[in-house]
Amino acid sequence: DQQVKQNSPSLSVQEGRISILNCDYTNSMFDYFLWYKKYPAEGPTFLISISSIKDKNEDGRFTVFLNKSAKHLSLHIVPSQPGDSAVYFCAASVEGGATNKLIFGTGTLLAVQP
């Protein structure tokens, strides 16, 4: 039972445009959400997070939006750069993130074309 779903296995975007990566979840107990980026042969790197008490969190070119009623979150990257090409995982947890037990989606491969 996949509690966190990333339905798009891949996404291709032109450099300078917006990249939108989507994530859906089923467990209403999740109260903390994170996005990680992963390059080949490296471990995931933390990008940005959001608590369920917020609906938006912004950090530079990265913005995460949370729609609790739809159980949906998205990551916006503006403007996209070739160095952003990687696999992006969304993850969720309970206990406000004060736990190492993250439930990950299956990832979306983002390719930013120069």
Add this chain to the structure above:
Amino acid sequence: KAGVTQTPRYLIKTRGQQVTLSCSPISGHRSVSWYQQTPGQGLQFLFEYFSETQRNKGNFPGRFSGRQFSNSRSEMNVSTLELGDSALYLCASRQIIGTGVETQYFGPGTRLLVL
């Protein structure tokens, strides 16, 4: 500060064998978690250790076990290997200094191939 290190980076085993993977967390980090990454399932949580005690466990069979030492280094063991255990095994560490949220930092992983 050095990052999370995992050894070995690559490993080939045969069915029925057992394997031990090692993880050294970032200095000062006392919490270590293990994840399994496979193409079809993504990253799945195995277990978490803090102060040498298992704090949390995922839905994996008892063939998967772990431990943590007093210096926070952790090992993960898989016994009676099966073909489906072929995966990238990731270790992550976290500091845990209060009630705030601290980020997990991942190591590069150990890629295990079971033949």
